[in-house]
Amino acid sequence: MTSSTNALDRTNYLNATKGFMSWFWTIDHKRLGLMYLWSVVGCFILGGMFAMKIRLTLSGDVDFASQTAEQMNAYNNAFTVHGAVMIFLVIIPSIPAALGNFVVPMMLGTKDVAFPKLNRFSYHLWLIGAILFVTTLFVGNLDTGWTFYPPYSTGYTDVSVITAVLGAFILGFSSIFTGLNFIVTIHKMRPPQMTWFKMPLFLWAIYATAVIQILATPVIGISLLLILVEKTMQIGIFTPELGGDPVFFQHLFWFYSHPAVYIMILPGMGVMSELFATFSRKPIFGYKSIALSSIAIAIFSFIVWGHHMFVSGQSELMSIIFSALTFSVAVPSAIKVFNWIATMYKGSIAFTTPMLYGLSIIWLFGIGGLTGLFLATLGTDVHFHDTYFVVAHFHYVMVGSALFGFLGGIFYWWPKMYGRMVDNKWSKIACIMSFVGFNMTFMPQFIGGAHGMPRRYAAYGPSAGFDGYNEASTLGAMVLMTGLFLALGTLLWSLKKGKKAPANPWGGVTLEWQTPSPPPEHNFEIDPPVVGDPYDMSLFEWKGEEEGFLPVNPRPDDPCVANVQPS
Amino acid sequence: MSTTTTVAHEGGHGHSHDHPKHLAHHFETLDQQFDAGKLGIWTFLLTEVLFFSALFVAYTVYRSNYPEVWQFASQYLNTQLGATNTLVLLLSSFTFAWGVRNAMLGQIGLLKMNLAITLLCAGGFMGIKYMEYSHKFHEGTLWSGNEDTIFRLHAEDVPEHIKEHSHAWDNRDGEFSAAVRDLDPEFRQKLGIFFGVYFCLTGLHGIHVLIGMLLLLWLLLRSMRGDFGPDNFNAIDFGALYWHLVDLIWIFLFPLLYLIS
């Protein structure tokens, strides 16, 4: 097994078997992770195209009066598809399914997740869901918004709701099975020495996410199914004309969809914890409080859903209760941010590309999280609801934290995935461009929203005075798009031209860094070492570009060391 | 943990300590595999409970807001058929639980018999359900949006063929306490909501029974092939857990729907 060549030239999980079916029908968690990754990237480009359509519709001096009905319908379709694709097909599977699948078993030192075939089934379900979603684009003009509120979705709009809802339903089951798999994997496949409080924080985050996935996703499943029967058979439960109650649907919907926000963000926070520890070369500050705050967020996420319904028919009493409860989420979120900052304090910070994404998130999540408090406050929300303030808020959280976390995670684990280093300079430029572009896009929306600029309008007209914000946003979106494409470009470039990566290029201590890059088919050539503190940075030392970080006390048969020192 | 251990089982005679025949490559021991499977299936049952939760919540919310509607609507359901179905499902649960015992002890003949009885009971349940459903379609006791329903805001919209044949509509033989046509329109429409909830709940449960029947068929075929025994009964055990959950849900559905007095 040991030879002097890099792991790329040996048998690894990428080149062990070849052909379409060896990927499509694989049960290897690493290959499934990569397939999720590329599928998610594909869907992200699709969702991004619709985002650009929105921005282009809103910029320029289009007057409300000059818009035709078709143009406005197309606009409604664009923001609906953008939202639905980005949420159901991109952010929800991004970190848990793509990065989680790749990393979780390796962090645990095992060969695979607990149920590899179920894992493959999840991915195939995801593909079916994605295909149904894409079909929706051709079936009709989906214009309900991603929330599918009845009675509009069930009574008035066209049949495209059916394929979209069916797609989301199937995607939900894909998500449930992924979560179930991770819960069992983390419970039952941990090596004996790895106690709960010796787990890497990414695993804590994935675990908390999985808990939400299995508790909340079934509820959206049944809600969407009910929309389906309501639409096709007029069952009546949500339709006021038939004696039903549409607010009831909103409760069902947000009982899932608020926790879903944390399905999106918690894994990003898990990635952040890994990034800050590794790149500050310091043990993470406040390990236990970060770990438990993930669980706290998961619990709180279930008792705050009503803050989405302050102005949509919910009773005053419940609005007051939900408003008060919502503030509680700020506490565990702030605990995390403080701990990350404290981790960096007096650390030896390496400004690598993944770390730049990490630092961006502190800024973006800070703004996104704090503006959330304005919206949680019942009084101010009455003013802010359905304005661009809300749009900016959730983009700061969803894109700023979840998507940047995803990108940070991709750049962090990319050497492990493909055994290649990404170009340092250009990937940093891409990160900074995305960061600047993002703020240019959404900062004006905060201001516009605070001035009462309503969301979901196809045109405003010059007299409304919102054109400036729209122009700035569109310009920012261009910069953001360029930055993101540049990031993709550097990744693709590295596949062919990137330097070969050592086993541990960043100095991480978690187990996935203790196997060659890319790993062999069953993750480890020899048993992974006894697990200690996952953030004890003194275990590895820097040996130069080519060797990366190596264990201070290497074992004689360590394949990562043999990598460069022929025995 | 060497890289060569794959699904190949050299000399896998049951309890070989190197690599037992039924141990998947990524588990260390059979115990770990069994525990993981057990935790997995229980987690899945949790998702199933939450999957049904929305409908139970719908039931409760509408019932607590319109108790008199629920009370009135319950008389359209046939308690005898519901009770029979409860007993049929309980019997099937018992035979499946017995089947798990058979698999653990290696009593393959009994196992096959019990699985077959369970499957028959499931079929019987669906048969009775079909009778109930077709009766309702005949009488027009359906959800408010159905074109044949008698539970409408405007009584004149009820189709003629339903008016002519439905006993529920005009109380022809005194089976029901009041004729639907004489009810307050709003009350009548809310009866449709009851049937919306009824059909969703029993329909979803029925789908679960159908899935369970496929599962049973698969298990029966596999046990005929001789797959199961004391060292390999996980599939039977986990299948039984699913089936018991389907039974559990019916245990609650029966009094909630049929026994409102």
Added chain:
Amino acid sequence: MSNHDSESHLGHVLPLGLLLKVFFGLVALTVLTVWTGSMDLHGFDLSVALIIATCKASLVCLFFMHLKYDRPFNGMIFLFSVLMVGLFLAFLALDTHQYQGQIKAKMADDLHALEAGE
């Protein structure tokens, strides 16, 4: 309560007698619930029906589903799911009760308007 048949080293084998007892217990409870369902219990109908159903469910869970002999964590998961449903239900019932009056008033108005129009 029951002896361990040691043929299986993984799962717990339940004696057939116990399974039969549980089954007949369930049948008896079903008969009981049909019987109490036919009586007028002055507002306690629902509670009685639910108590009987919960007893039946517990029997199925503890014995048929082996929870009595299983790892406690599996049972906790299941209880937790029921708790979640309870939480969901409590919030929702609280809310719909609050605004139900408005809906009823509106519907009554609409009906009046409809009748006046005709």
